[in-house]
Amino acid sequence: MAGVGSYLKKHTEALVKDVGIEPACTLTGKSKATLGRYYSDNEEHSDRFMPIDAVAALEEAASYPHVTSALADLKGITLSYDDRRRNIDDKGGINADVIALSQRFAMLMAEYQQSIEDGVITVNEAKRLLKETTALQQVLIEMKLHLEDGPI
Incomplete structure (x- = not known):
């Protein structure tokens, strides 16, 4: 405990x-x-x-x-938290999700590279990595919802 x-x-x-x-x-x-x-x-x-x-x-x-x-x-539960409160209807579908996923993953890797440069991930760096990871998770959730909606 x-x-x-x-x-x-x-x-x-x-x-x-x-x-x-x-x-x-x-x-x-x-x-x-x-x-x-x-x-x-x-x-x-x-x-x-x-x-x-x-x-x-x-x-x-x-x-x-x-x-x-x-x-x-x-x-071991995953929460979905969306602080963006978007009012627009996302018409991009799965193709836009794949692009957003690639961009978010690249941002996460860039943040990781910068954080690990000195061999230590500080608390602030960990918070930035967590923020990027959460944003990546949100893109995956949106992608999942688009895939569940039906044919592409």
């Missing part, structure tokens, strides 16, 4: 920092100290986790559902 707890605490910290500490305090009704305990690595706080209602309130305000995504990862 120690590894799982640490993993969840890291994502809890990312969630609070995404929203901002002051707004997080307002949204959850918790103090800065209490929020800090929820993601603290100190042994004395190892059994403290953010309540689910606080997670829900923060994820509503956040740019990404950090804790929900972490829980899904732990269970």
Whole structure:
């Protein structure tokens, strides 16, 4: 459980920092100290986790559902998260998906090459890789939906 707890605490910290500490305090009704305990690595706080209602309130305000995504990862579940909110009807179909897939994969590989140049992938580099991986996943989901729609 120690590894799982640490993993969840890291994502809890990312969630609070995404929203901002002051707004997080307002949204959850918790103090800065209490929020800090929820993601603290100190042994004395190892059994403290953010309540689910606080997670829900923060994820509503956040740019990404950090804790929900972490829980899904732990269970081996893949979530589909689309923050683009496109209003246009995508008429490109499978051909446009293949092109988008190639472009996204190239962007992921370029980001990876840049990140691994010095032999170490930093936290910020890992976040950029995660963002590219998620974008690539979204293209694959769109491609899957187009293929399920029927004949090409």
